Every structure is written in structure tokens, then in C-alpha cells.
Amino acid sequence: MPDTVIETPEGIISVGGMPRGDLTVRTIAMPADTNANGDIFGGWVMSAMDQAGGIAGVERAEGRVVTVAVEQMTFLRPMKVGDVLCVYTEVESVGRTSMKIHIEAWARRFRTKIREKVTEATFTFVAVDDDGKPRPIPKRG
Numbered sequence: 001m002p003d004t005v006i007e008t009p010e011g012i013i014s015v016g017g018m019p020r021g022d023l024t025v026r027t028i029a030m031p032a033d034t035n036a037n038g039d040i041f042g043g044w045v046m047s048a049m050d051q052a053g054g055i056a057g058v059e060r061a062e063g064r065v066v067t068v069a070v071e072q073m074t075f076l077r078p079m080k081v082g083d084v085l086c087v088y089t090e091v092e093s094v095g096r097t098s099m100k101i102h103i104e105a106w107a108r109r110f111r112t113k114i115r116e117k118v119t120e121a122t123f124t125f126v127a128v129d130d131d132g133k134p135r136p137i138p139k140r141g
Contacts, residue, residue, distance in 0.1 A: 012108075016076070016117035019106055021090030024052040029083045040079035045118060046070075048087050049103045053123040056089035056101050061127035061137045068098070073121040082110030085118070097134040098126045 006014045025048055033044045050067055057065035079085060086108055092100045104120040129135040 010113075012113045012115050014115045016106075019086070019088040019104055019115075019117075021088040021102060021104065022056070023086055024055050024089045025085075025087040027085050029079050029081055029085060031081050034081060038081070040081070040083070042075055042119075045075075045079060045085065045105050046073065048085055049105055049119075049121065050123065052087035052089050053101045053103050053125060056091060057099060057125040057127075060091050060094065060099060061125070063135070064128050064130075065099075065125040066128055066132075067123055068126050069124040071122040071124075073119055075119045077107065077116050077118050079107050079118055080110065084108040084110075086115070092122065094137055096136055098124055099137060100124050 003015050004017045006018060008014060027048055029040045029044070033040050035041050053067065054065060084107070086106045088104045088106065090102045092102050101123050102120070103123055105118040106115050107118050108115050127135050127137045
């Protein structure tokens with residue numbers, strides 16, 4: 001199945017549809033983040049996704065959260081030095097002490113207006129108190 005290509009009003013060409021959720025983290029891929037092949041480490045991308053999920057989780061839980069699980073992650077495209085990694089988050093569900101956050105990583109290709117989805121996954125976070133024990137997530141009215 002071919003990728004969906006969309007041109008946005010800002011002139012950005014989006015390959016793989018449109019990002020889902022809120023832009024939470026943006027960072028640039030640097031030479032120190034590469035493997036021996038010159039590609040950006042998948043772990044570097046995953047770390048940025050975990051940071052973005054943590055930000056979204058803290059906002060929703062109104063306090064400290066910890067990552068407890070990551071559901072399937074498949075890397076669709078490589079990141080290269082100079083690409084801007086844009087990470088989008090969306091809270092999917094909230095339980096008593098845990099929440100699932102859908103996280104997408106997109107590359108804004110170096111010196112272009114092309115944006116491509118790199119990977120996505122659902123992360124599970126648990127709200128914890130000062131002692132690291134699970135605590136209830138406040139209800140939203």
C-alpha cells in the first residue's frame with residue numbers, strides 16, 4: 001500500500017498521513033546520535049518518545065509518572081543527521097493509576113519541507129507518589 005502524501009497549508013509535504021496528537025517535543029539529530037552506518041540510533045528516537053510521553057503523562061496525571069510498558073514499535077524510516085525529530089502525543093485512555101499514551105515520531109527532513117513518519121507506539125505510564133507508589137490519576141470533569 002503506497003504512503004499517503006499530503007501537502008499542508010504551510011507548504012509541508014507530509015508522507016505517511018498527518019501526525020496524530022499534540023506536538024510535544026522537537027529536537028535535532030546530531031552526529032553524536034549516530035550508529036556506525038551513519039543512521040540515528042533507534043534508541044535515541046525511543047528516548048525522545050519516552051520524554052514526550054512523560055511530559056504528556058505529567059500534565060494529565062498532575063504529577064510524577066513512570067514508564068512501565070511500550071507496545072510494539074516498528075521503525076518505518078531512518079533518521080539522518082540534521083533531521084528534526086518531531087514527537088506527537090495523545091492520551092488514549094486513563095485508568096485508576098495508569099494511562100496509555102499514543103506517541104508518534106516524525107522526521108522533518110534536513111533543509112526541506114518534507115515530513116515523514118519514523119515510528120509510533122503506545123506507551124503505558126503509571127502515576128506515582130513521592131515514594132514511588134502508584135497513586136490515583138485525578139478525574140477530569
